Amino acid sequence: MSHPKLTEVLHQDFFDLRPLADRLRGYDACFYCLGVTAVGLDEAAYSRATYDLTLVAAKAYLAANPSGTFCYISGAGADSSERGRTMWARVKGRTENALLALGFSRVYLLRPGFIQPVKGVRSKTAWYQAFYTAMTPLSPLIRLLLPGLATTTSALGRALIQLAVAGFATAIVTTRDINRLADTAGGANIRAS
DSSP states (O other), X not given: OOOTTOOOOOOSOTTXXXXXXXGGTTOSEEEEOOOOOOTTOOHHHHHIIIIIHHHHHHHHHHHHOTTOEEEEEOOTTOOTTSOSSOHHHHHHHHHHHHHHHTTOSEEEEEEOSEEEOXXXXXXXXXXXXXXXXXXXXXXXXXXXHOTTTEEEHHHHHHHHHHHHXXXXXXXXXXXXXXXXXXXXXXXXXXXXO
């Protein structure tokens, strides 16, 4: 994908972002959307990909942009107590807590439930994609009847931009909040392509 406002940076080791310090400066917001499934991973491996890597990126971004906004895609069910029975939820909750403690002027923890891919977005996990494909006909109905449960990739993108531009009343942003942000006047005028 090519766009005049898009700069692609190829980097080998995302656990060491020091070589990119100068390139990270001057940004109003960071949308941290990287994540892996917990399926098949033990807590140490999932924590490395979810907690450790997120904190490396957040600290690098904060150092380069002290007044910047950090938006983290977490997940519905994240466990802020860090003591629940579900491993992925504990790790997500620990990650959220660490981000809140870093000292960002604004940090948002988005907790979407079901995210329906739209506009050509496809999952690289085959069984996820099969599920999304099967759910496509029902997705609009689910979003209409259960707006607190489901959103789309497009709505998520518009909500992220709205958070960066206008902020939000709370750090934790639920699926229902994501859908409302996406539908706000500012968010409705933003078109993801």
